[in-house]
Amino acid sequence: MTLIVIDPGHGGSDSGATYKNVQEKNFNLEISHMIRDHLVSTYEVNVVLTRETDKTLELKQRTDFANALKADFFLSIHNNASGGSGFETFIFNGTVPNETVQLQTSIHNKVARDILKKYNILDRGKKRANFHVLRETKMNALLIEVLFVDNEKDLNLLTNPSFIMDVSTVIADAIAEALKIPFKSKPIEGTLYKVIAGSFSDRENAETTLNKLIQKGFGAFISTTVIDKKTFYRIQAGAFTDKANAEALVAKLIKEGFESFILTEYGMASLISSVTLKADKGYEIQGDAVLNAKQMDAYVRTINPGAPELAELYLSHSKIYNIRGDIAYAQALHETNFFRFTGDVKPEQNNFAGIGATGGGANGATFPNASTGVLAHIQHLYAYASKSPIPAFDQKVDPRFDLVTRGSATTWKALNGKWAVPGTTYGQLILALYKKMLESALIEVEKERNTLKTTIENLEI
Known part of the structure; x- marks a missing residue:
């Protein structure tokens, strides 16, 4: 299987380019994570990063790491500074195989077509330089300067989650296309x-x-x-x-x-999935929430007292898309083990729906804050439940929105085999958890009702 090493430039005590209160190293790491996440969740490929966190690394450590792994391709992610604007790519300015030149051309041109035109970004061209990470690596190597951190127009894009996801996804797809990496095959369902x-x-x-x-x-x-x-x-x-x-x-x-x-059902998996997908019956994904934020947050704290208060975000974002926000919240509880994040996805990713986390150690997508993570979750549900476009006043932040067959699952049970594979009971698990939330809220309502009733009975007028 193809092995790619992605190198987020700078890190730790080396902040890279700085401007106002932003540091290049943080953009490099965020983009690198998203490229890696999209590659491993979509293609048959292994990807490792030279640094996963804000860590100081010498240039030699980066190239030694890639060489020791005998990687097939090395990608270094940077952002520029010093008064310019736009996107550019680099390969070594010495002797390189024709394949290196072809890879640069293929990757650069796809980004130019799909990103630079869309966002009206200046194409600074395909360049060559005597950079250490290009010179000392023993495999095809490419360095990308995404944008300029000290250019206001470029910086507005770099601080826009939608752009970061777009450019990361396109770079990942461009690499896969250039290296001829196959898509992940769908699992064959049987026993x-x-x-x-x-x-x-x-x-x-x-x-x-x-x-x-x-x-x-x-x-x-x-x-x-x-x-x-x-x-x-x-x-x-x-x-x-x-x-x-x-x-x-x-x-x-x-x-x-x-x-x-273990109860074994021979040859039933595909049958169960096909029946669910054809029927598309059950409780609809779109509709009004029943529970309020106080009830939702109170329920999760009975399981995880340290859970973050995200209910208001779920209800506010879901209302715009006509998604049942309280059930989406139940789905988040299921995906994150009640916000304890005991699986591949980590708390700092703000990924409450397991978007892009396809198993086998794939961490999935990363979002800059909780609100964006919740919005991505709601948009992903919207992609399944509706064929309508994203509202004009909102930005697309779900990196896998366009991978969904629009309107292909209008009910929670219809998500079986789609959101989770094989996932033949995925929707049932979410609804069963939602039922527990409703029952918990009902108990509290009854307590309040009894308190009010007792107060009325004892009231002396």
């Missing part, structure tokens, strides 16, 4: 391994166990089945096409004290 964390003849017992699972951070829901004319309530904690993944989840459940087993 499905369901993880059952309990089976009960009494629904109340099943509900009790389900609550305990949720408290421990496991996503699960209750499904019913009839055996010998008797109804059983099964708690399903996962469904996998890879038996090893199912066995790993069973081991985790048993370690936490939940007796679990």
Whole structure:
């Protein structure tokens, strides 16, 4: 598999170009992360960064790292300064293979077509220079100067999340196209391994166990089945096409004290998915929220007392797109394990929906702040639920918006096999969690009602 090393220029004590209160090193790291995330989530490729954080690295450390890995391609991301404007690329000014020149031409031209024209950015051309990272690397190497941090027009773009996502995505696609890297293949669905964390003849017992699972951070829901004319309530904690993944989840459940087993359904995965996708039935993604922000934040704090207060953001952004913000919030709880971020996505990414996190260590997209992360989540749901364009007054911040078949999932259950693969019960898990939120809110409402009723009864006038 192709191995790419991406080098976010500068870092740590070396801030790179500075202007006002911005530092080049931060733009370099953000763009590098997004290029990496798009590549690994979309293509059959391995990508590593010379630095993942704000870390000081000597130039020799960067090239030694890439050479030791025997990478196939080296990309250094920088931003310019000193009074200019625009985009430019560099390769070594000494002897280089024709392939290096061709790669520069292919990548540069695609960015020019898809980004420079769109944002009216000056094309400063394809250049050559005696930069250390181009001279000392033993593979094809390219250095990109995205824009100028000390040019007001360029800086406005660099501080625009929509532009950062656009340019990062196009650079990633340009690299994949130039290196002829294939797209990720879709998994073949066949035998499905369901993880059952309990089976009960009494629904109340099943509900009790389900609550305990949720408290421990496991996503699960209750499904019913009839055996010998008797109804059983099964708690399903996962469904996998890879038996090893199912066995790993069973081991985790048993370690936490939940007796679990694997239920194998042969040849059912594709059947379940196709029925769900064709039917597109169930609770619609678009519509009004029922819960308020106070109720939503209160619920998550019963599981994770340190959870951030994001409910207001979910309700305000979702209202613009007519998305049920309270259920989108439930989806975020499912994706982040109640904002504890125990999977590949980390808290600092502000990615509450697992956008671009396709497994296998892929971290997914990164957003500059919580509001942008929530908006990207809502826009991704909007892409599935509607064929209408993004409102003219809003910016597209979801990096995978255009990868969605518009209007292909109008209900939460219709997200099965789309948002999560195979994900044959993905929508059910979200709705089951939302039901818990509603029940929790109802209990509090009843308490308030009883308090008001008692006060009225005891009121002396």
